[in-house]
Amino acid sequence: MTGQKRVLRLALLGCGTVGSEVIRLLHRNGDELAARVGARLEIAGIAVRRLTVDRSDLPVPAELFTDDPMSLIERDDVDVVIEVVGGLEPARDWLLAALKSGKSVVTANKALLAEDGAALQAAAAEGGADLYYEASVAGGIPLLGPLRESLHGDRITRVMGIVNGTTNFILSAMDSTGAGFGEALEEATALGYAEADPTADVEGYDAAAKAAILASLAFHTPVTAADVYREGITEITAADVASARTIGCTVKLLCIAQRQVDADGTESVGVRVHPAMIPRSHPLAGVTGAFNAVFVEADAAGELMFYGRGAGGSPTASAVLGDVVAVARHKLTGVRSASDTSYALLPVRPIGEAITRYHLSLEVADRAGVLAAVASEFATSGVSIRTVKQEGHGDDATLVVVTHAAPDAALSSTVDRLRRLDSVRKVLSVMRVEGET
Amino acid sequence: MTGQKRVLRLALLGCGTVGSEVIRLLHRNGDELAARVGARLEIAGIAVRRLTVDRSDLPVPAELFTDDPMSLIERDDVDVVIEVVGGLEPARDWLLAALKSGKSVVTANKALLAEDGAALQAAAAEGGADLYYEASVAGGIPLLGPLRESLHGDRITRVMGIVNGTTNFILSAMDSTGAGFGEALEEATALGYAEADPTADVEGYDAAAKAAILASLAFHTPVTAADVYREGITEITAADVASARTIGCTVKLLCIAQRQVDADGTESVGVRVHPAMIPRSHPLAGVTGAFNAVFVEADAAGELMFYGRGAGGSPTASAVLGDVVAVARHKLTGVRSASDTSYALLPVRPIGEAITRYHLSLEVADRAGVLAAVASEFATSGVSIRTVKQEGHGDDATLVVVTHAAPDAALSSTVDRLRRLDSVRKVLSVMRVEGET
Numbered sequence: 001m002t003g004q005k006r007v008l009r010l011a012l013l014g015c016g017t018v019g020s021e022v023i024r025l026l027h028r029n030g031d032e033l034a035a036r037v038g039a040r041l042e043i044a045g046i047a048v049r050r051l052t053v054d055r056s057d058l059p060v061p062a063e064l065f066t067d068d069p070m071s072l073i074e075r076d077d078v079d080v081v082i083e084v085v086g087g088l089e090p091a092r093d094w095l096l097a098a099l100k101s102g103k104s105v106v107t108a109n110k111a112l113l114a115e116d117g118a119a120l121q122a123a124a125a126e127g128g129a130d131l132y133y134e135a136s137v138a139g140g141i142p143l144l145g146p147l148r149e150s151l152h153g154d155r156i157t158r159v160m161g162i163v164n165g166t167t168n169f170i171l172s173a174m175d176s177t178g179a180g181f182g183e184a185l186e187e188a189t190a191l192g193y194a195e196a197d198p199t200a201d202v203e204g205y206d207a208a209a210k211a212a213i214l215a216s217l218a219f220h221t222p223v224t225a226a227d228v229y230r231e232g233i234t235e236i237t238a239a240d241v242a243s244a245r246t247i248g249c250t251v252k253l254l255c256i257a258q259r260q261v262d263a264d265g266t267e268s269v270g271v272r273v274h275p276a277m278i279p280r281s282h283p284l285a286g287v288t289g290a291f292n293a294v295f296v297e298a299d300a301a302g303e304l305m306f307y308g309r310g311a312g313g314s315p316t317a318s319a320v321l322g323d324v325v326a327v328a329r330h331k332l333t334g335v336r337s338a339s340d341t342s343y344a345l346l347p348v349r350p351i352g353e354a355i356t357r358y359h360l361s362l363e364v365a366d367r368a369g370v371l372a373a374v375a376s377e378f379a380t381s382g383v384s385i386r387t388v389k390q391e392g393h394g395d396d397a398t399l400v401v402v403t404h405a406a407p408d409a410a411l412s413s414t415v416d417r418l419r420r421l422d423s424v425r426k427v428l429s430v431m432r433v434e435g436e437t
Numbered sequence: 438m439t440g441q442k443r444v445l446r447l448a449l450l451g452c453g454t455v456g457s458e459v460i461r462l463l464h465r466n467g468d469e470l471a472a473r474v475g476a477r478l479e480i481a482g483i484a485v486r487r488l489t490v491d492r493s494d495l496p497v498p499a500e501l502f503t504d505d506p507m508s509l510i511e512r513d514d515v516d517v518v519i520e521v522v523g524g525l526e527p528a529r530d531w532l533l534a535a536l537k538s539g540k541s542v543v544t545a546n547k548a549l550l551a552e553d554g555a556a557l558q559a560a561a562a563e564g565g566a567d568l569y570y571e572a573s574v575a576g577g578i579p580l581l582g583p584l585r586e587s588l589h590g591d592r593i594t595r596v597m598g599i600v601n602g603t604t605n606f607i608l609s610a611m612d613s614t615g616a617g618f619g620e621a622l623e624e625a626t627a628l629g630y631a632e633a634d635p636t637a638d639v640e641g642y643d644a645a646a647k648a649a650i651l652a653s654l655a656f657h658t659p660v661t662a663a664d665v666y667r668e669g670i671t672e673i674t675a676a677d678v679a680s681a682r683t684i685g686c687t688v689k690l691l692c693i694a695q696r697q698v699d700a701d702g703t704e705s706v707g708v709r710v711h712p713a714m715i716p717r718s719h720p721l722a723g724v725t726g727a728f729n730a731v732f733v734e735a736d737a738a739g740e741l742m743f744y745g746r747g748a749g750g751s752p753t754a755s756a757v758l759g760d761v762v763a764v765a766r767h768k769l770t771g772v773r774s775a776s777d778t779s780y781a782l783l784p785v786r787p788i789g790e791a792i793t794r795y796h797l798s799l800e801v802a803d804r805a806g807v808l809a810a811v812a813s814e815f816a817t818s819g820v821s822i823r824t825v826k827q828e829g830h831g832d833d834a835t836l837v838v839v840t841h842a843a844p845d846a847a848l849s850s851t852v853d854r855l856r857r858l859d860s861v862r863k864v865l866s867v868m869r870v871e872g873e874t
Binding site for chain 1: 657
């Protein structure tokens, strides 16, 4: 590839919501894109599952459509492959083939990246091709670019984000209306914010895949979805949300990737997805509805936040096009990005070693010595209590405890022991607390 | 420059707060930076005004310091020039010399970029060098990178931001304590958030320079500080802030760069810096104290926000280092960024043609027909009124008017005519309103 080539040709795999919007943006902004890249971007072909679907509303000739993606990828005149199909197979075979043959890849496939990112990176290195995937996390928000380009002179210590719009819509609704999970999920489904089978969203699988991608990039360490501790939001009750409110917090499904440094200087990474209470004054607390936002802490830059639309055809297509322009420029100048690196190879720590805080709400017997018994269980685990508040009395007595930071294993074993105490009738709510209060 | 070169050498111009922090970051993160760049980054020399200052706390040998910046820039073994001195001269001569001789430049110099960005870009093109300036706007927030890299497949329609920490600190204090401008400025000065001579901040000059840089980048059009309409915050009273509160707004000093499209499709750009009321529900309203944030609207990506620390040695040094890594990689691979483009060359429109809304608070005579007289003046200018509210009576009667969107010239001429109305005793407050309400 030399500076003389004035046209770059794209193979588009997939023509659903995102793929159609990529086609429209390429058409509408063709002149501007050509000015920015230094070459015209042309669609060489579009691979679809069924050729019989009517796509006459799209501004491309019908003969570009094909149901043979591999032949399209292998064509000599294709420079860049854009994959917006999703799923592990056959996308994995397509992208490995493209990268190994030196074709740069732009993909929105979070599941594949979170499962097999290292193999894709290796194929990209082998073929001397670029692998870009801005659209895989937080849709239209420029996030991976800044993480790997702008902050590479800095040292990231923590990434904490709201990366799933469906669950954020549900939790926002529960917070503002007092609804329970089931009711809020019904509303989200009715409005199109939740899919018919919402499992991937509400059980945190989607967020866990994104957490793996963010952690890999931020800490230069391969992290897969299987490394990510994951809890969904299906168990969150209206009472949990009300409890959060009484301590000035709101409940969010957070993805957290954190650099941990031991006393001897050994570094490791912890990656987890779970609901947590965060203070209403935290910038992430104001992120409501289907919006996404990612809060980044770096040694020198301090606290940063990136906010925007995390899903939808247009925002995702914007991210895809941004990547296409970047890899197209690299093609023209004959370089590839060297920015995805795994040189750090930090070990990934289990959830038990994560440092967090717990909020507990306990139904207790209203008699002398209950607080002492509860406090003693915390002391045994070396967990110190930050605040404790007793509400009601008689059979309705409730003890609300917020701990100081401690290893998650110590916190959860304390909860187990509290469940066995005679004076604790019921553990009403247990939730982690994140963000400074 | 080839891939064989394993060391890249940096000339650092300036060794104040930012320069010292750049030295410390280069020292502390040396191994990580080398892994990311593919070559070690070495400081070739550090130009300072006075060699006699004690700098023994910095992790560099004393012999690196020089008081002859031009000789340092001209040394054959210098690959990248970092400028953190600021001001127009002699920085302009230094950077033009560096760029023309093919040395890439990383600078935090907003004044120079806003005055002479086009000449610097031309010199960079002539020398085949990179010109990067992430640190010039919004300190440590990765903003210019995303604008020129991640969103280049999209079309930006509006950039609206809080880019000056001093004025945001003052306005936040006025909002939370009810203090007047003078009192809040005193507090900011005492806490080190305002300089002894705060003119550049409180009169909006600093924000106007940043607005010019943002507009140039977002709209691919050369915009200088002189093109930017500018109003500071020195006239803002506690009454203005209280007025904003009654309509659910807070007052912020905003920099706004907007793409305007006429009925015939002709495009232009409007760039302005002025205080404005924005709804408390707007993401920018929650940006308090010395933080910065920039809200970006793009056709496909939708609404985005970038938030973080806008000033300070560490955040600014983080941005400088991010740029250094980028240009260092380009040096190693023998390419330069082609991303700063002025191909659009859109005309810059005067403030009179900006589309905005006004909030007015008028002291009026409490007699029949006042509202009709006021409304008639708006109608004459073709401005429609969104809400009007009469408060008090007798000599204390106040009329609060919020308009619909209209050209600024029509709005301001209406205000002029209202001042001359018999029934309007005094125009108590006039302020623009931005953001959806």
